[in-house]
Amino acid sequence: MTRVRVLLADDEHLIRGALAALLGLEDDLEVVAEAASGPEALAMARAHRPDVAVLDLEMPGADGVTVATKLRAELPSCRTMIVTSHGRPGHLKRALSAGVRGFVPKTVSARRLAEIIRSVHAGNRYVDPELAADAISAGDSPLTVREAEVLGFATDGAPVAEIAERAALSQGTVRNYLSSAAAKLGAENRHTAVRLARERGWV
Protein backbone atom coordinates (compact mmCIF):
# COMPACT_ATOMS: atom_id res chain seq x y z
CA MET A 1 0.00 0.00 0.00
CA THR A 2 1.34 3.40 -0.93
CA ARG A 3 0.53 6.18 1.44
CA VAL A 4 -0.70 9.67 0.67
CA ARG A 5 2.25 12.06 0.82
CA VAL A 6 1.21 15.28 2.56
CA LEU A 7 2.83 18.72 2.77
CA LEU A 8 1.83 20.80 5.80
CA ALA A 9 2.25 24.57 5.72
CA ASP A 10 1.30 26.73 8.68
CA ASP A 11 3.26 29.44 10.43
CA GLU A 12 2.04 28.36 13.86
CA HIS A 13 4.46 25.73 15.00
CA LEU A 14 2.09 24.59 17.70
CA ILE A 15 -0.54 23.65 15.17
CA ARG A 16 1.72 22.38 12.46
CA GLY A 17 3.63 20.11 14.77
CA ALA A 18 0.58 18.80 16.53
CA LEU A 19 -1.16 18.22 13.25
CA ALA A 20 1.80 16.45 11.74
CA ALA A 21 1.86 14.13 14.71
CA LEU A 22 -1.84 13.36 14.54
CA LEU A 23 -1.98 12.90 10.79
CA GLY A 24 1.05 10.67 11.01
CA LEU A 25 -0.96 8.33 13.20
CA GLU A 26 -3.28 7.57 10.30
CA ASP A 27 -1.66 4.68 8.54
CA ASP A 28 -2.53 5.78 5.03
CA LEU A 29 -1.15 9.30 5.45
CA GLU A 30 2.45 10.42 5.58
CA VAL A 31 3.58 13.96 6.31
CA VAL A 32 6.63 14.32 4.09
CA ALA A 33 7.32 18.03 4.57
CA GLU A 34 6.46 20.99 6.74
CA ALA A 35 6.74 24.71 6.07
CA ALA A 36 6.21 27.85 8.11
CA SER A 37 5.83 30.39 5.33
CA GLY A 38 4.56 30.73 1.79
CA PRO A 39 7.92 30.66 0.03
CA GLU A 40 9.12 27.82 2.20
CA ALA A 41 6.00 25.86 1.31
CA LEU A 42 6.81 26.26 -2.37
CA ALA A 43 10.39 25.19 -1.87
CA MET A 44 9.39 22.14 0.14
CA ALA A 45 6.80 21.19 -2.47
CA ARG A 46 9.39 21.33 -5.22
CA ALA A 47 11.76 19.22 -3.19
CA HIS A 48 9.32 16.58 -1.95
CA ARG A 49 6.57 16.52 -4.58
CA PRO A 50 3.70 15.72 -2.21
CA ASP A 51 0.35 14.30 -3.32
CA VAL A 52 -1.61 16.80 -1.26
CA ALA A 53 -0.57 20.22 0.06
CA VAL A 54 -2.43 21.42 3.13
CA LEU A 55 -1.95 25.18 3.30
CA ASP A 56 -2.85 27.71 5.94
CA LEU A 57 -4.58 30.75 4.51
CA GLU A 58 -2.63 33.25 6.57
CA MET A 59 1.11 32.84 6.25
CA PRO A 60 4.02 35.25 6.08
CA GLY A 61 5.54 35.72 2.64
CA ALA A 62 2.69 34.49 0.52
CA ASP A 63 -0.80 33.42 1.52
CA GLY A 64 -2.22 29.97 0.94
CA VAL A 65 -4.09 30.84 -2.23
CA THR A 66 -1.03 32.39 -3.81
CA VAL A 67 0.98 29.30 -3.01
CA ALA A 68 -1.80 27.12 -4.43
CA THR A 69 -1.81 29.08 -7.67
CA LYS A 70 1.91 28.62 -8.14
CA LEU A 71 1.76 24.97 -7.18
CA ARG A 72 -0.92 24.38 -9.76
CA ALA A 73 1.42 25.67 -12.43
CA GLU A 74 4.54 23.89 -11.22
CA LEU A 75 3.19 20.64 -9.86
CA PRO A 76 -0.16 19.91 -11.51
CA SER A 77 -0.30 16.46 -9.94
CA CYS A 78 -0.29 17.96 -6.46
CA ARG A 79 -3.77 18.62 -5.07
CA THR A 80 -4.04 21.65 -2.84
CA MET A 81 -6.31 22.42 0.07
CA ILE A 82 -6.69 25.38 2.40
CA VAL A 83 -7.28 25.42 6.13
CA THR A 84 -8.14 28.67 7.82
CA SER A 85 -9.15 29.99 11.21
CA HIS A 86 -11.74 32.61 10.34
CA GLY A 87 -12.78 32.18 6.76
CA ARG A 88 -14.32 35.00 4.84
CA PRO A 89 -16.59 34.17 1.92
CA GLY A 90 -14.40 35.86 -0.66
CA HIS A 91 -11.37 33.80 0.20
CA LEU A 92 -13.29 30.69 -0.65
CA LYS A 93 -14.18 31.97 -4.09
CA ARG A 94 -10.64 33.08 -4.70
CA ALA A 95 -9.33 29.74 -3.57
CA LEU A 96 -11.66 27.72 -5.76
CA SER A 97 -10.77 29.70 -8.84
CA ALA A 98 -7.12 29.08 -8.01
CA GLY A 99 -7.80 25.36 -8.36
CA VAL A 100 -7.91 24.54 -4.67
CA ARG A 101 -9.74 21.26 -4.08
CA GLY A 102 -10.52 21.54 -0.38
CA PHE A 103 -11.44 24.40 1.92
CA VAL A 104 -11.95 23.72 5.62
CA PRO A 105 -12.04 25.80 8.80
CA LYS A 106 -9.76 24.96 11.69
CA THR A 107 -12.80 24.09 13.76
CA VAL A 108 -12.91 20.58 12.29
CA SER A 109 -11.25 17.71 14.10
CA ALA A 110 -7.99 16.15 13.02
CA ARG A 111 -9.74 12.89 12.19
CA ARG A 112 -12.17 14.74 9.97
CA LEU A 113 -9.30 16.56 8.30
CA ALA A 114 -7.66 13.23 7.58
CA GLU A 115 -10.83 12.02 5.88
CA ILE A 116 -10.98 15.15 3.79
CA ILE A 117 -7.36 14.78 2.76
CA ARG A 118 -8.11 11.26 1.58
CA SER A 119 -11.16 12.43 -0.28
CA VAL A 120 -9.26 15.25 -1.97
CA HIS A 121 -6.49 12.88 -2.88
CA ALA A 122 -9.06 10.60 -4.48
CA GLY A 123 -9.99 13.46 -6.77
CA ASN A 124 -13.01 14.85 -4.98
CA ARG A 125 -13.58 18.38 -3.86
CA TYR A 126 -14.60 19.38 -0.38
CA VAL A 127 -15.87 22.70 0.88
CA ASP A 128 -17.03 23.22 4.42
CA PRO A 129 -20.84 23.46 4.29
CA GLU A 130 -21.02 26.46 6.59
CA LEU A 131 -18.43 28.43 4.66
CA ALA A 132 -20.17 27.49 1.43
CA ALA A 133 -23.47 28.80 2.79
CA ASP A 134 -21.80 32.04 3.80
CA ALA A 135 -20.28 32.42 0.39
CA ILE A 136 -23.59 31.83 -1.33
CA SER A 137 -25.51 34.19 0.91
CA ALA A 138 -22.84 36.84 0.45
CA GLY A 139 -23.52 36.53 -3.26
CA ASP A 140 -21.54 38.04 -6.06
CA SER A 141 -19.80 41.33 -5.81
CA PRO A 142 -21.95 44.17 -7.12
CA LEU A 143 -18.79 46.21 -7.64
CA THR A 144 -17.25 46.90 -11.00
CA VAL A 145 -13.60 46.04 -11.46
CA ARG A 146 -12.48 49.60 -10.97
CA GLU A 147 -14.63 50.17 -7.94
CA ALA A 148 -13.13 47.13 -6.29
CA GLU A 149 -9.63 48.22 -7.23
CA VAL A 150 -10.09 51.68 -5.81
CA LEU A 151 -11.62 50.28 -2.63
CA GLY A 152 -8.60 48.07 -2.32
CA PHE A 153 -6.33 51.09 -2.29
CA ALA A 154 -8.50 52.78 0.32
CA THR A 155 -7.23 50.66 3.19
CA ASP A 156 -6.28 52.07 6.58
CA GLY A 157 -7.87 55.45 5.92
CA ALA A 158 -5.50 56.64 3.23
CA PRO A 159 -6.38 60.11 1.91
CA VAL A 160 -7.98 60.37 -1.50
CA ALA A 161 -4.88 61.98 -2.97
CA GLU A 162 -2.84 58.89 -2.13
CA ILE A 163 -5.46 56.55 -3.52
CA ALA A 164 -5.59 58.57 -6.73
CA GLU A 165 -1.85 58.37 -7.11
CA ARG A 166 -1.68 54.64 -6.46
CA ALA A 167 -4.55 53.96 -8.85
CA ALA A 168 -3.25 56.45 -11.42
CA LEU A 169 -6.63 58.17 -11.58
CA SER A 170 -7.77 61.72 -10.96
CA GLN A 171 -9.02 62.56 -7.50
CA GLY A 172 -12.48 63.33 -8.78
CA THR A 173 -12.74 59.92 -10.39
CA VAL A 174 -11.58 58.24 -7.23
CA ARG A 175 -14.20 60.06 -5.25
CA ASN A 176 -16.85 58.97 -7.69
CA TYR A 177 -15.85 55.32 -7.51
CA LEU A 178 -15.63 55.44 -3.75
CA SER A 179 -19.01 57.05 -3.59
CA SER A 180 -20.74 54.58 -5.89
CA ALA A 181 -19.06 51.63 -4.20
CA ALA A 182 -20.23 52.84 -0.81
CA ALA A 183 -23.74 53.26 -2.16
CA LYS A 184 -23.79 49.71 -3.52
CA LEU A 185 -22.58 48.35 -0.21
CA GLY A 186 -25.03 50.42 1.77
CA ALA A 187 -22.21 52.09 3.66
CA GLU A 188 -22.24 55.61 5.03
CA ASN A 189 -18.67 56.40 4.12
CA ARG A 190 -15.76 54.76 2.42
CA HIS A 191 -14.23 53.49 5.62
CA THR A 192 -17.15 51.30 6.49
CA ALA A 193 -17.40 50.40 2.80
CA VAL A 194 -13.84 49.11 2.89
CA ARG A 195 -14.58 47.07 5.97
CA LEU A 196 -17.73 45.55 4.50
CA ALA A 197 -16.08 44.71 1.20
CA ARG A 198 -13.19 43.07 3.02
CA GLU A 199 -15.51 41.01 5.19
CA ARG A 200 -17.21 39.68 2.11
CA GLY A 201 -14.00 39.14 0.24
CA TRP A 202 -14.87 41.56 -2.52
CA VAL A 203 -11.59 43.39 -2.46
Added chain:
Amino acid sequence: MTRVRVLLADDEHLIRGALAALLGLEDDLEVVAEAASGPEALAMARAHRPDVAVLDLEMPGADGVTVATKLRAELPSCRTMIVTSHGRPGHLKRALSAGVRGFVPKTVSARRLAEIIRSVHAGNRYVDPELAADAISAGDSPLTVREAEVLGFATDGAPVAEIAERAALSQGTVRNYLSSAAAKLGAENRHTAVRLARERGWV
Protein backbone atom coordinates in the same frame (compact mmCIF):
# COMPACT_ATOMS: atom_id res chain seq x y z
CA MET B 1 3.53 11.11 41.16
CA THR B 2 0.62 13.48 40.71
CA ARG B 3 0.26 14.99 37.28
CA VAL B 4 -0.43 18.58 36.31
CA ARG B 5 -4.12 18.91 35.49
CA VAL B 6 -4.57 21.10 32.43
CA LEU B 7 -7.61 22.83 30.93
CA LEU B 8 -7.38 23.58 27.20
CA ALA B 9 -9.57 26.30 25.69
CA ASP B 10 -9.43 27.09 21.98
CA ASP B 11 -12.24 27.43 19.49
CA GLU B 12 -10.26 25.70 16.77
CA HIS B 13 -10.95 22.05 17.19
CA LEU B 14 -8.03 21.15 14.97
CA ILE B 15 -5.60 22.80 17.33
CA ARG B 16 -7.27 21.93 20.57
CA GLY B 17 -7.57 18.27 19.73
CA ALA B 18 -4.08 17.98 18.36
CA LEU B 19 -2.67 19.81 21.31
CA ALA B 20 -4.55 17.70 23.79
CA ALA B 21 -3.13 14.61 22.16
CA LEU B 22 0.43 15.90 22.19
CA LEU B 23 0.34 17.25 25.72
CA GLY B 24 -1.20 13.99 26.85
CA LEU B 25 1.95 12.24 25.68
CA GLU B 26 3.98 14.04 28.32
CA ASP B 27 3.75 11.82 31.34
CA ASP B 28 3.56 14.60 33.90
CA LEU B 29 0.71 16.43 32.16
CA GLU B 30 -2.93 15.49 31.98
CA VAL B 31 -5.55 17.32 29.92
CA VAL B 32 -8.62 17.09 32.12
CA ALA B 33 -10.95 19.37 30.17
CA GLU B 34 -11.37 21.10 26.83
CA ALA B 35 -13.49 24.07 25.84
CA ALA B 36 -14.30 25.82 22.58
CA SER B 37 -15.54 29.16 23.92
CA GLY B 38 -15.02 31.58 26.78
CA PRO B 39 -18.12 30.66 28.79
CA GLU B 40 -17.51 26.99 28.21
CA ALA B 41 -13.98 27.38 29.51
CA LEU B 42 -15.30 28.89 32.71
CA ALA B 43 -17.84 26.13 33.16
CA MET B 44 -15.25 23.42 32.57
CA ALA B 45 -12.86 25.08 34.99
CA ARG B 46 -15.50 25.14 37.71
CA ALA B 47 -16.31 21.51 37.10
CA HIS B 48 -12.77 20.16 36.84
CA ARG B 49 -10.67 22.59 38.90
CA PRO B 50 -7.51 22.32 36.78
CA ASP B 51 -4.05 23.34 37.98
CA VAL B 52 -3.31 25.28 34.83
CA ALA B 53 -5.70 26.81 32.29
CA VAL B 54 -4.30 27.28 28.79
CA LEU B 55 -6.51 29.84 27.07
CA ASP B 56 -6.64 31.03 23.50
CA LEU B 57 -6.79 34.81 23.25
CA GLU B 58 -9.44 34.88 20.54
CA MET B 59 -12.51 32.89 21.44
CA PRO B 60 -16.22 33.39 20.91
CA GLY B 61 -18.18 34.51 23.94
CA ALA B 62 -15.36 35.87 26.04
CA ASP B 63 -11.69 36.32 25.20
CA GLY B 64 -8.87 34.65 27.04
CA VAL B 65 -8.04 37.59 29.27
CA THR B 66 -11.65 37.98 30.38
CA VAL B 67 -11.78 34.31 31.24
CA ALA B 68 -8.51 34.60 33.12
CA THR B 69 -9.82 37.51 35.17
CA LYS B 70 -12.89 35.56 36.24
CA LEU B 71 -10.87 32.44 36.95
CA ARG B 72 -8.57 34.40 39.19
CA ALA B 73 -11.54 35.41 41.30
CA GLU B 74 -13.23 32.04 41.35
CA LEU B 75 -10.33 29.63 41.40
CA PRO B 76 -7.28 31.41 42.79
CA SER B 77 -5.32 28.19 42.88
CA CYS B 78 -5.63 27.79 39.11
CA ARG B 79 -2.75 29.36 37.16
CA THR B 80 -3.73 30.83 33.83
CA MET B 81 -1.78 31.24 30.62
CA ILE B 82 -2.61 32.68 27.23
CA VAL B 83 -1.68 31.37 23.80
CA THR B 84 -2.29 33.52 20.78
CA SER B 85 -1.66 33.55 17.06
CA HIS B 86 -0.80 37.16 16.39
CA GLY B 87 -0.11 38.92 19.65
CA ARG B 88 -0.38 42.65 19.98
CA PRO B 89 1.67 44.36 22.68
CA GLY B 90 -1.38 45.73 24.47
CA HIS B 91 -2.89 42.32 24.97
CA LEU B 92 0.18 41.24 26.83
CA LYS B 93 -0.07 44.14 29.24
CA ARG B 94 -3.76 43.54 29.73
CA ALA B 95 -3.13 39.86 30.33
CA LEU B 96 -0.40 40.41 32.88
CA SER B 97 -2.50 42.82 34.89
CA ALA B 98 -5.26 40.22 34.86
CA GLY B 99 -2.92 37.90 36.69
CA VAL B 100 -1.99 35.71 33.74
CA ARG B 101 1.26 33.82 34.41
CA GLY B 102 2.24 32.80 30.90
CA PHE B 103 1.93 34.43 27.50
CA VAL B 104 3.13 32.55 24.43
CA PRO B 105 2.58 32.78 20.67
CA LYS B 106 1.37 29.79 18.74
CA THR B 107 4.66 29.69 16.90
CA VAL B 108 6.27 27.70 19.72
CA SER B 109 6.42 23.95 19.56
CA ALA B 110 4.22 21.65 21.62
CA ARG B 111 7.23 20.39 23.54
CA ARG B 112 8.17 23.93 24.43
CA LEU B 113 4.61 24.65 25.49
CA ALA B 114 4.70 21.65 27.76
CA GLU B 115 7.84 22.99 29.41
CA ILE B 116 6.22 26.34 29.92
CA ILE B 117 3.12 24.77 31.42
CA ARG B 118 5.33 22.97 33.91
CA SER B 119 7.18 26.14 34.72
CA VAL B 120 3.98 28.11 35.22
CA HIS B 121 2.61 25.37 37.39
CA ALA B 122 5.74 25.56 39.51
CA GLY B 123 4.91 29.18 40.20
CA ASN B 124 7.08 30.91 37.63
CA ARG B 125 6.00 33.39 35.03
CA TYR B 126 6.81 33.13 31.37
CA VAL B 127 6.46 35.72 28.64
CA ASP B 128 7.62 35.13 25.11
CA PRO B 129 10.81 37.20 24.66
CA GLU B 130 9.79 38.57 21.29
CA LEU B 131 6.37 39.69 22.47
CA ALA B 132 7.96 41.20 25.55
CA ALA B 133 10.36 43.17 23.39
CA ASP B 134 7.47 44.41 21.28
CA ALA B 135 5.56 45.47 24.35
CA ILE B 136 8.52 47.33 25.75
CA SER B 137 9.34 49.09 22.52
CA ALA B 138 5.68 50.06 22.12
CA GLY B 139 5.99 51.70 25.51
CA ASP B 140 3.23 53.22 27.54
CA SER B 141 0.24 54.87 26.03
CA PRO B 142 0.80 58.61 25.59
CA LEU B 143 -2.97 59.09 25.44
CA THR B 144 -5.02 60.62 28.20
CA VAL B 145 -8.00 58.65 29.46
CA ARG B 146 -10.48 60.64 27.43
CA GLU B 147 -8.42 60.50 24.27
CA ALA B 148 -8.30 56.73 24.49
CA GLU B 149 -12.01 56.54 25.21
CA VAL B 150 -12.91 58.68 22.24
CA LEU B 151 -10.57 56.71 19.99
CA GLY B 152 -12.32 53.59 21.14
CA PHE B 153 -15.63 54.94 19.90
CA ALA B 154 -14.10 55.88 16.57
CA THR B 155 -13.99 52.35 15.25
CA ASP B 156 -15.02 51.41 11.73
CA GLY B 157 -15.11 54.98 10.50
CA ALA B 158 -18.03 56.20 12.53
CA PRO B 159 -18.86 59.87 11.88
CA VAL B 160 -17.94 62.40 14.53
CA ALA B 161 -21.60 63.01 15.37
CA GLU B 162 -22.02 59.40 16.39
CA ILE B 163 -18.84 59.39 18.43
CA ALA B 164 -19.94 62.53 20.21
CA GLU B 165 -23.27 60.97 21.08
CA ARG B 166 -21.76 57.74 22.34
CA ALA B 167 -19.18 59.58 24.41
CA ALA B 168 -21.68 62.21 25.57
CA LEU B 169 -19.38 65.01 24.48
CA SER B 170 -19.76 67.91 22.10
CA GLN B 171 -18.62 67.40 18.53
CA GLY B 172 -15.99 70.07 18.87
CA THR B 173 -14.51 68.35 21.89
CA VAL B 174 -14.49 65.03 20.12
CA ARG B 175 -12.65 66.57 17.20
CA ASN B 176 -10.10 68.03 19.55
CA TYR B 177 -9.44 64.73 21.27
CA LEU B 178 -9.27 62.92 18.00
CA SER B 179 -6.89 65.50 16.68
CA SER B 180 -4.56 65.44 19.66
CA ALA B 181 -4.62 61.67 19.82
CA ALA B 182 -3.70 61.45 16.14
CA ALA B 183 -0.87 63.92 16.71
CA LYS B 184 0.51 61.87 19.59
CA LEU B 185 0.38 58.71 17.51
CA GLY B 186 1.95 60.37 14.50
CA ALA B 187 -1.08 59.57 12.40
CA GLU B 188 -2.39 61.63 9.51
CA ASN B 189 -6.03 61.16 10.36
CA ARG B 190 -8.16 59.50 12.95
CA HIS B 191 -8.64 56.34 10.95
CA THR B 192 -4.99 55.48 10.90
CA ALA B 193 -4.82 56.66 14.51
CA VAL B 194 -7.45 54.11 15.49
CA ARG B 195 -5.55 51.40 13.67
CA LEU B 196 -2.25 52.27 15.32
CA ALA B 197 -3.76 52.49 18.78
CA ARG B 198 -5.45 49.14 18.30
CA GLU B 199 -2.24 47.53 17.13
CA ARG B 200 -0.48 48.70 20.25
CA GLY B 201 -3.34 47.80 22.51
CA TRP B 202 -3.90 51.35 23.67
CA VAL B 203 -7.61 51.33 23.14
Added chain:
DNA sequence: CGCCGCACATGACAAATGTCAGGAGCGGAA
Protein backbone atom coordinates in the same frame (compact mmCIF):
# COMPACT_ATOMS: atom_id res chain seq x y z
C1' DC C 1 -1.55 80.02 47.47
C1' DG C 2 -0.21 79.87 42.62
C1' DC C 3 1.02 76.99 38.79
C1' DC C 4 0.07 73.38 35.61
C1' DG C 5 -2.13 69.82 33.20
C1' DC C 6 -6.47 67.75 32.06
C1' DA C 7 -11.40 67.77 30.84
C1' DC C 8 -14.57 70.19 28.37
C1' DA C 9 -16.40 73.72 25.74
C1' DT C 10 -17.17 77.40 21.73
C1' DG C 11 -16.35 79.53 17.38
C1' DA C 12 -14.08 80.04 13.08
C1' DC C 13 -11.37 78.78 9.13
C1' DA C 14 -9.13 75.61 5.82
C1' DA C 15 -8.79 71.22 3.91
C1' DA C 16 -10.66 66.82 2.79
C1' DT C 17 -14.56 64.39 1.44
C1' DG C 18 -19.14 63.11 -0.45
C1' DT C 19 -22.51 64.12 -3.94
C1' DC C 20 -24.45 65.56 -8.21
C1' DA C 21 -24.59 66.75 -13.12
C1' DG C 22 -22.74 66.14 -17.28
C1' DG C 23 -19.69 64.69 -21.11
C1' DA C 24 -16.48 61.67 -24.13
C1' DG C 25 -14.67 57.16 -25.74
C1' DC C 26 -15.29 52.29 -26.15
C1' DG C 27 -16.84 47.56 -26.45
C1' DG C 28 -20.51 44.20 -26.23
C1' DA C 29 -25.37 42.86 -26.93
C1' DA C 30 -29.77 43.42 -29.11
Added chain:
DNA sequence: TTCCGCTCCTGACATTTGTCATGTGCGGCG
Protein backbone atom coordinates in the same frame (compact mmCIF):
# COMPACT_ATOMS: atom_id res chain seq x y z
C1' DT D 1 -26.19 49.99 -36.16
C1' DT D 2 -28.00 51.65 -32.13
C1' DC D 3 -28.18 51.33 -27.35
C1' DC D 4 -26.28 50.54 -22.92
C1' DG D 5 -22.99 50.02 -19.34
C1' DC D 6 -18.30 50.75 -17.85
C1' DT D 7 -14.40 53.87 -17.57
C1' DC D 8 -12.63 58.15 -17.10
C1' DC D 9 -12.79 62.94 -16.77
C1' DT D 10 -14.26 67.98 -15.17
C1' DG D 11 -16.44 71.31 -12.33
C1' DA D 12 -19.35 72.88 -8.65
C1' DC D 13 -21.46 72.41 -4.30
C1' DA D 14 -22.66 70.91 0.60
C1' DT D 15 -20.97 68.44 4.35
C1' DT D 16 -17.62 66.50 7.17
C1' DT D 17 -13.17 66.81 9.06
C1' DG D 18 -8.91 68.71 10.96
C1' DT D 19 -6.78 72.55 13.19
C1' DC D 20 -6.24 76.55 15.96
C1' DA D 21 -7.23 80.06 19.34
C1' DT D 22 -9.33 80.78 23.45
C1' DG D 23 -11.97 80.24 27.73
C1' DT D 24 -13.69 77.95 32.16
C1' DG D 25 -13.43 74.84 36.06
C1' DC D 26 -11.12 71.42 38.67
C1' DG D 27 -7.64 68.89 41.22
C1' DG D 28 -2.89 67.98 42.45
C1' DC D 29 1.59 69.56 43.82
C1' DG D 30 5.46 72.33 45.19
